[in-house]
Amino acid sequence: MQQLELDFQPLRILIGCETSGIARRAFAELGHDVWSCDIMPAEDGSNRHIVCDIRKGILHDGWDLLAVMHPPCTRLCRSGRRWMSGPGKWTEPKQLPQGRTWQSMKDEFEEGVSIFEACWNAPIDRVAAENPEMNDLAADRMPEDLPKPQIVQPFWFGHSEYKGTGWYLRNLPDLEPTEMLIEPERGSDEWRAWNRVHRMPPGPERARLKSRSFPKMMAAAAHQWAGYAMQNIQKRAA
DSSP states (O other), X not given: OOOOOTTOOOOEEEEESOSSOHHHHHHHTTTOEEEEEEXXXXXXXXXXXXXXXXXXXXXXXXXXXXXXXXXXXXXXXXXXXXXXXXXXXXXXXXXXXTTOOHHXXXXXXXXXXXXXXXXXXXXXXXXXXXXXXBOHHHHTTSOTTOOOOEEEOXXXXXXXXXXXXXXXXXXXXXXXXXBOOOOOOTTSHHHHHHTXXXXXOOSTTHHHXXXXXXXXXXXXXXXXXXXXXXXXXXXXXX
């Protein structure tokens, strides 16, 4: 952990919808008071992880910054739109995933909307919510003040991979690249390797592995967002 200045005042930071601990550890490395929460236990067994539904009270505990890492987005994103509706809006899809009903898909959609809305509307000054660009059905249900997401790539931060990551930001700056890599030639073996996330085979672990945070991206987020928040708090206090 870095040497802290005498006037350093740590932020209270909540990392929502994360079990890996990657984001929690990135902010904690800077000396902040950081907790993560999810309905599942933390992979690293940390005692700074709360097993709970993020909608059930924890958002009102006086946080300076909320970073929501992996709220349910499968039914909200553009790629999942074809399973939710046929032509127009909310007409029965022509096809559904094997073993699924349209009602079960709509229930998952409602769950995703509820969690995202609860986080975005939380009484917290600074919010960063990770989610792909939403389909029209989800966009219709979002708060009016929700901005367009900033779409960033892992290779902006030194990870040789493609995975567009959307950040919906309130009172936080766009992430700036810290270690921009040169993209490989399209169709090359290296390019295919960079598409590892999109080429993952189906399986029970696919969703969890695809949603996993990139450590260097989260290190950049911790430095940039926490630094920005501290500057603004200090300005208000001066």
